[in-house]
Amino acid sequence: MTDEILRVRGLRKAFPGVVALDGVDFDLRPGEVHVLLGENGAGKSTLIKALSGAHRPDSGRIEVDGSPADIRSAADAERLGIATIYQEFNLVPELTVAENLFLGRPPRRFGLVDRRAMERAAAELLARVGVDASPRARMADLGIARMQMVEIAKALGRDARVLIMDEPTAVLTAGEVDTLFEIVGTLRERGVAIVFITHHLEEIPRLGDRVTVLRDGRSVAEVPADTPEDELVRLMVGRPIDERYPRERADAGAPLLKVSGLTRDGVFEDVSFEVRAGEVVGLAGLVGAGRTEVARAIFGADPYDRGTVTVDGAALRGGDVHAAMEAGVGLVPEDRKGQGLVLGADVQENLGLVTLGPTSRGGIVDRSGQRDRAAGIAAKLNVRMAGLRQEAGTLSGGNQQKVVIGKWLLADARVLILDEPTRGIDVGAKVEIYRLINSLTASGHAVLMISSDLPEVLGMSDRVLVMARGRLTGELPADEATQDAVMALALAANGTEHEHPERSEYEDGDA
Ligand SMILES: Nc1ncnc2c1ncn2[C@@H]1O[C@H](COP(=O)(O)OP(=O)(O)OP(=O)(O)O)[C@@H](O)[C@H]1O
Ligand SMILES: [Mg+2]
Structure with a gap:
């Protein structure tokens, strides 16, 4: 069949000490969404970097439209109509949205950059992907979801026939994911071929046509996108995983972390809760609800205006990371880079x-x-x-x-705060992390877990706190925490009419 736009055969790429690609085959047709699936380190990003001119393969063949292609640079890829949105974005945060969209090829008039034409064209592109951002906004001020949409707009502006996206949904909220999928659907109808990397298995049947599974640098299977999740897991990990959320509850002991009335004006207000020794407490909410900000304040990374944080009965001085660490508080931040x-x-x-x-x-x-x-x-x-x-x-x-x-x-750390701990982590490694969380709580540590991955929050927490607009809007014990119950609290316009979590079930003792 020659209707493939892209054909990869026997691709190999080694780095010092690692064979990242060890003979990969991959086919891509116009108008399909082709998911690349594989464990962390399986070679997904390396494969797409070979397709986009960022890495030169050691051997193997890449064909575009049936002819051998030698993709040595990003410019080569662009000429062939291949656009890539990397796991680490390629945008320049200091420039404006319009400048990023036309990076390296701004419209000119009499030899000078025509800013007005550029901003007009930028506005059109942004409208095509439905992103609400001014062409003059500074990239750095947009937030990750909108930056991603700008990346897509940039690819569209270059008339890409192949659009490659490396884990675009890892940083998006559910609503943003819906928007992204709509755009992907439109592009697919227009005949654009899309390569999509994700660790969220539930996205695959919604999105895709086919899945290529990579394991240890080899392509081990090509299956339809409606293949059952268990089977996909078995293909990527090499064995089945029977329990995705292996929470083992420990007996809850004395409160280790106590937060009362914590307020940072304009950011979060009157946040009070406890995490007891042996507990995993989930902190759910929409992006922007203030969860990360509260975590950072507890850890001393940001100051706060009112309230107290105590660890094992001793008050922490606000805004002092060293004091927090000495008291045994740890924070795994959401922004690892x-x-x-x-x-x-x-x-x-x-x-x-x-x-x-x-x-x-x-x-x-x-x-x-x-x-x-x-x-x-x-x-x-x-x-x-x-x-x-x-x-x-x-x-x-x-x-x-x-x-x-x-x-x-x-x-x-006796009190470990995890902010989006498993973002970008494959299903098998997630289970290992959950087991390590279990062993922490079994030895009397307290864990506060912020996560936008609802199944994870529900699967691993003993109690779930929910925040909306800077306030705690409620608390649910594990057996009452359903997706719907959490979402209702996460969407609560205002926390005041809800029960205050200070007076909640667990104080009556659930141990
Ligand atoms: N520049 C580099 N130098 C050395 N090793 C590298 C380099 N880039 C990638 N590797 C190695 O190649 C292997 C494959 O990495 P790759 O980034 O392709 O994985 P991935 O499938 O995208 O994983 P993830 O799901 O974690 O993003 C890894 O072992 C990685 O450490
Ligand atoms: Mg990767």
């Missing part, structure tokens, strides 16, 4: 960042102890790497996230 990881440092150094203290002996850093602990947690989380000395920045997206989590698991 900005706050969680030192990209230029290696895996071992990153894993040791918060544990240098505990692993020093007599003031001397205990290097071999540090290495053993790092190796242990990396193995538990199945971090795919050439070795502990690999630079964190060259790990795959999901493996970077595992390192951020591993660092805090090693730190043995």
